[in-house]
Amino acid sequence: VTTILVIEDSESQRGEIREALRSACLFDRIIEARDGIDGLRMMLAESPDLVLCDLEMPGLDGEKLLRMSRKDADAEHPTPFIVLTAVTDPARRAQLLQQGASDTISKPFHAAELIARVALHLELVRTQRELIQKNQELERLSRTDALTGLANRRQIDERLERECRRSQRYGSPFAIVLADIDDFKTFNDVHGHLVGDQVLVGVAGTMHDMVRDTDCIGRFGGEEFIVILSNNDRDGAEVFAERWRRSVERVRVPVEGGAIVSTTISIGIACWSPEIATPSPLLRRADEALYTAKAGGRNQVCVYSKVGAIKDEDSSESSS
Numbered sequence: 387v388t389t390i391l392v393i394e395d396s397e398s399q400r401g402e403i404r405e406a407l408r409s410a411c412l413f414d415r416i417i418e419a420r421d422g423i424d425g426l427r428m429m430l431a432e433s434p435d436l437v438l439c440d441l442e443m444p445g446l447d448g449e450k451l452l453r454m455s456r457k458d459a460d461a462e463h464p465t466p467f468i469v470l471t472a473v474t475d476p477a478r479r480a481q482l483l484q485q486g487a488s489d490t491i492s493k494p495f496h497a498a499e500l501i502a503r504v505a506l507h508l509e510l511v512r513t514q515r516e517l518i519q520k521n522q523e524l525e526r527l528s529r530t531d532a533l534t535g536l537a538n539r540r541q542i543d544e545r546l547e548r549e550c551r552r553s554q555r556y557g558s559p560f561a562i563v564l565a566d567i568d569d570f571k572t573f574n575d576v577h578g579h580l581v582g583d584q585v586l587v588g589v590a591g592t593m594h595d596m597v598r599d600t601d602c603i604g605r606f607g608g609e610e611f612i613v614i615l616s617n618n619d620r621d622g623a624e625v626f627a628e629r630w631r632r633s634v635e636r637v638r639v640p641v642e643g644g645a646i647v648s649t650t651i652s653i654g655i656a657c658w659s660p661e662i663a664t665p666s667p668l669l670r671r672a673d674e675a676l677y678t679a680k681a682g683g684r685n686q687v688c689v690y691s692k693v694g695a696i697k698d699e700d701s702s703e704s705s706s
């Protein structure tokens with residue numbers, strides 16, 4: 387529903403504006419205020435798509451209204467504010483534009499000009515809103531994995547950086563859980579890539595109910611997934627990982643020909659500790675734990691627990 391708010395103290399002028407707007411059919415709703423106070427109230431209560439406001443009104447005039455409306459204007463969705471005025475002084479009109487008016491229209495107004503200007507600003511608003519929406523959608527897509535809908539590598543990296551900074555600052559621990567589907571190459575060879583993709587979606591789907599809103603789940607790479615568990619220590623991560631491993635084991639994917647297939651994951655866990663300042667040593671540890679889980683026979687959880695290697699890792703980290 388497209389709404390225009392007309393603020394005008396003269397009843398006859400309001401009538402003329404209403405007629406012009408009606409015949410142009412640009413708006414679903416034309417709402418009217420007969421003074422500034424009423425206008426301000428309606429601006430807030432009705433959030434119109436466009437405001438057409440008389441400049442000269444007793445009490446709260448068009449200029450004050452303009453200033454007030456610009457002050458608490460939604461920076462992303464500013465409502466066009468068009469001023470109707472008998473003022474002919476160009477300097478004064480320029481001032482109104484500088485204060486945030488979208489346009490000025492001379493009084494007495496010419497219906498065709500009024501409509502043309504209103505239509506132009508309405509179109510500008512629409513284009514602007516579309517652009518904002520598309521940008522938000524692009525922003526979301528750029529952070530999302532297309533197949534599974536999980537966070538993609540970019541979002542995961544950002545999140546890991548943030549968690550590391552937060553933990554360095556407040557000492558609150560977090561853990562990462564890295565999972566890799568077992569023998570997935572063979573799985574693809576036997577069942578085909580499309581079934582493989584279905585399994586990836588199935589594995590992704592097993593996580594949602596297990597994590598909290600503050601946790602981050604993502605597709606780390608091809609058939610690797612990661613969960614960042616905020617405010618969690620080793621015990622919490624192990625419990626989570628074991629539940630995840632079991633729920634993947636239970637996923638059944640029906641394939642062509644009536645067969646039902648399933649898969650398993652191996653999991654490596656690494657926990658933040660104070661000497662970890664950046665994500666990469668933590669990821670290396672999770673990877674190492676994952677490798678141990680694979681070597682141990684797959685479909686199992688392994689926690690990184692070496693202590694001695696920390697210093698060597700960190701010095702190679704900082705010198706690289």
Ligand code: GH3
Nearest residue numbers: 566567568569570571572574579582583608609680
């Ligand atoms: P391991 O148990 O040691 O992890 O064995 P693996 O076969 O899973 O390991 P490997 O790294 O050799 O193979 C990973 C496979 O994952 C290879 C690749 O074809 C498959 N893969 C990666 N991304 C996708 C994808 O998006 N869709 C499908 N269907 N397969 C994928």
Ligand code: MG
Nearest residue numbers: 395440442443
């Ligand atoms: Mg007036």
Ligand code: MG
Nearest residue numbers: 566567609610
């Ligand atoms: Mg892999």
Ligand code: MG
Nearest residue numbers: 566567568570
């Ligand atoms: Mg694998």
